[in-house]
Amino acid sequence: MIFRQLFDSVSGTYSYLLASRKGGEALIIDPVLEKVDRYLQLVNELDLRLVKAVDTHLHADHITGLGALRDKTHCVTVMGEQTKADVVSMRLADGDKLAIEGLALDVIYTPGHTDDSYSFILPDRVFTGDTLLIRGTGRTDFQNGDPRQQYESIFGRLLKLPNETLIYPAHDYKGETVSTIGEEKAFNPRLQVKSMDEYVEIMNNLKLSNPKMMDVAVPANMKVGLHxxxxxxxxxxxxxxxxxxxxxxxxxxxxxxxxxxxxxxxxxxxxxxxxxxxxxxxxxxxxxxxxxxxxxxxxxxxxxxxxxxxxxxxxxxxxxxxxxxxxxxxxxxxxxxxxxxxxxx
CATH class of the missing domain: 3.40.250.10 (Rhodanese-like domain)
Structure with a gap:
């Protein structure tokens, strides 16, 4: 498998390029608009063909690269079926497969950060979007976020994966690049709770300011459809x-x-x-x-x-x-x- 983790320092966003060599089909998860040319350069250098561009959820801190990648490569844009985006080529549901030649990721619905949040699982790793971060969890105070749903998504689904499963989130602001399910169980401070109510109490009292790009990014990310x-x-x-x-x-x-x-x-x-x-x-x-x-x-x-x-x-x-x-x-x-x-x- 070809795997690349790419970083946008302005928004703290990780994007992930995956492929399996034979015919060169590739997909990218959580692309950032300003990095589209870099993604395409890498795709060309690795002799790949981008066939799917995927967002784990409707982002509020950056403008997605989905539309630009579709326009430049004619790839298929993909999000979960709950998305508020006007048009994406394919909408996935819980239990589906996100597939390209040689790779098939399990699709699981993991709401809480937003009501359209999804995670994608390979046998040895999981792409968690903003649901589960490294030593943190995604905020739940906008875009129909819900700390109770997030607790269920994390404790009821993600943390049931094997401890050695690698965690690749959509964001990190401290320079961390990867963790594991076992590490987060042991060391993530927000997961050291005894009940859902305790988790809800923590999340409802974070008192965070809105993302700087929110007023621009959310409307833009809702209008990504091909004209x-x-x-x-x-x-x-x-x-x-x-x-x-x-x-x-x-x-x-x-x-x-x-x-x-x-x-x-x-x-x-x-x-x-x-x-x-x-x-x-x-x-x-x-x-x-x-x-x-x-x-x-x-x-x-x-x-x-x-x-x-x-x-x-x-x-x-x-x-x-x-x-x-x-x-x-x-x-x-x-x-x-x-x-x-x-x-x-």
């Missing part, structure tokens, strides 16, 4: 209502870009071809399956995904590859459900 109106303005999108009339037509091929877990949870538009987004480029290139489908049969390609972000990028890529008939469903399955579109499981 699908730009694609619509070029005539490359259809509404869910228009798409309803296209389902089943012999001259239209529906292309589902989502991953298997998303399809299983939310259902599939009847008759759709499953082609996961990471395989798009090989299929729209000359000689690829979608390129040939459009060229030899004259079918119009209609892409869709969860919220329209992956499909908007797909239709742009297809147009660039010369597939002039390509369109996508604006708003994805989310819009399809609101239009009472049929789904099968």
């Amino acid at each position: 699908q109106d730009d694609i619509a303005g070029r005539g490359w999108s259809v509404t869910a209502e228009v798409a309803l009339a296209l389902v089943g037509r012999p001259d239209v091929a529906l292309i589902d870009l989502r991953e298997n877990a998303e399809r299983e949870r939310h259902g599939v538009i009847p008759g759709a071809i499953h082609l996961p987004y990471p395989r798009l480029q090989e299929n729209i290139a000359a000689g690829g399956m979608l390129h040939e489908l459009a060229r030899s049969t004259g079918k119009r390609l209609l892409f869709y995904c969860a919220f329209g972000e992956r499909s908007a990028m797909a239709v742009q890529a297809a147009q660039d590859a010369g597939i002039a008939s390509a369109r996508h469903i604006h708003g994805g399955i989310d819009a399809w459900k609101k239009a009472d579109g049929p789904l099968v499981r």
Whole structure:
């Protein structure tokens, strides 16, 4: 496994780049906007291909790099399903897998610092966001934070991992880079409590000032979605209502870009071809399956995904590859459900 821990000294944020060598797929956790060029330089130096950019929660102390990384690499943006962000490509739920080629992280919902906080687990390490810090825990006094929920997230879930599990948090302000579950059990002062009520008492009396960037970062981080109106303005999108009339037509091929877990949870538009987004480029290139489908049969390609972000990028890529008939469903399955579109499981 390729693993890099990167630091933004202004916000005290750690970002993590992970990959498994074979095809070079990589993901990054908690990227910072100002460091995007550095991340991309490292990705290039290591001969990797960034396919997912993930935030553990909606950050209040820095502006996320999710949108910039998506715009520069066409990667998939990922957050938990509770996020208040306008659009991310993929929303994860407790029990899901965050997967790229060669790596699969267990997804666990760990609210308390915020109501959209998640942690991600590999066999030997856990990425805890702001839920569990090194010799500390994330504050619980804004963004629907809740010290009782955080106590359950920490004591009921994270601290049940093996003692040797490495802890990689989203922040540190004292120069610490890594800890373990066992160390935090023994030495984290906020964990030396005898009850939930004692923990709540500590967290409710921290009297911390708001993060300096909060008034800027939170609104910015809620507006990270791809501007699908730009694609619509070029005539490359259809509404869910228009798409309803296209389902089943012999001259239209529906292309589902989502991953298997998303399809299983939310259902599939009847008759759709499953082609996961990471395989798009090989299929729209000359000689690829979608390129040939459009060229030899004259079918119009209609892409869709969860919220329209992956499909908007797909239709742009297809147009660039010369597939002039390509369109996508604006708003994805989310819009399809609101239009009472049929789904099968």
